[in-house]
Amino acid sequence: MPVPDAPVTGAHLEVPPPDGPDRPSRLDPEIAARLRRTPDGLVAAVVRxxxxxEVLMVAWMDDEALHRTLTTGRxxxxxxxxxxxxxxxxxxxNHQYVRSVAIDCDGDAVLVSVDxxxxxxxxxxxxCFSTELPVSSGEVAS
Amino acid sequence: MPVPDAPVTGAHLEVPPPDGPDRPSRLDPEIAARLRRTPDGLVAAVVRxxxxxEVLMVAWMDDEALHRTLTTGRxxxxxxxxxxxxxxxxxxxNHQYVRSVAIDCDGDAVLVSVDxxxxxxxxxxxxCFSTELPVSSGEVAS
Known part of the structure; x- marks a missing residue:
């Protein structure tokens, strides 16, 4: 019985690497190496x-979502x-046409400028940020 | 031997409730009930x-950090x-003096306006967003 000399497609991705993405991704490895993800493999995307x-919303991206954002214009x-x-x-x-994307200094958020x-x-x-929370400064921090 | 009729202080907080904060917090329960947290109990804080x-940074808040932000002015x-x-x-x-805080529609992010x-x-x-990522639209989404 022949022994395969390469893993079955995708099989090596079933156990994600520590600190790596949960899902397969085509993201540039150099960019992926800069990401510092939440426990569920995501970075925050601030959209303006x-x-x-104007800050419009915050959503979440895994590596592949960032790849698609950078390469499809959407x-x-x-x-x-x-x-x-x-x-x-x-x-x-309500489309968002991507104009530019910046990553922050510690790699846990991107700022997506859109039309x-x-x-x-x-x-x-x-x-999405239309609900104000009450702010006071009468309490001393403890 | 007497049986205590109330839990030891703090003992009931050792196992956080599902979808609740990891750490004890003084945050208004009505606000806490609106939060939709990451697996490690945090919401994204976008600071402008x-x-x-101008969007300055993204950081992370648990319930108590949000409480302190709302009540101390810092x-x-x-x-x-x-x-x-x-x-x-x-x-x-490099202080951040809080002017206002808004929460987004699904409770997983706050927008903090500061001086x-x-x-x-x-x-x-x-x-913190000083590194641009390359954007193209030449690849068709799959």
Missing amino acids: QHDSG ATYWSRSRREYWVKGATSG QVGAACHTGQRT | QHDSG ATYWSRSRREYWVKGATSG QVGAACHTGQRT
């Missing part, structure tokens, strides 16, 4: 309107709840 | 300069690497 600078995320990739605007029509069509928020509002 | 809107985070709270500027002098003294980044640069 490229010209006004912002692509990983849904933590549905556990699948989603291209912003694919169902809503946002319509509302960024699924509620229909322009931005 | 309150007047220019941006306070949870360090994933050191596993401790840190008040921005406490050692560097940033000096550099936000530990490298000495104003913002």
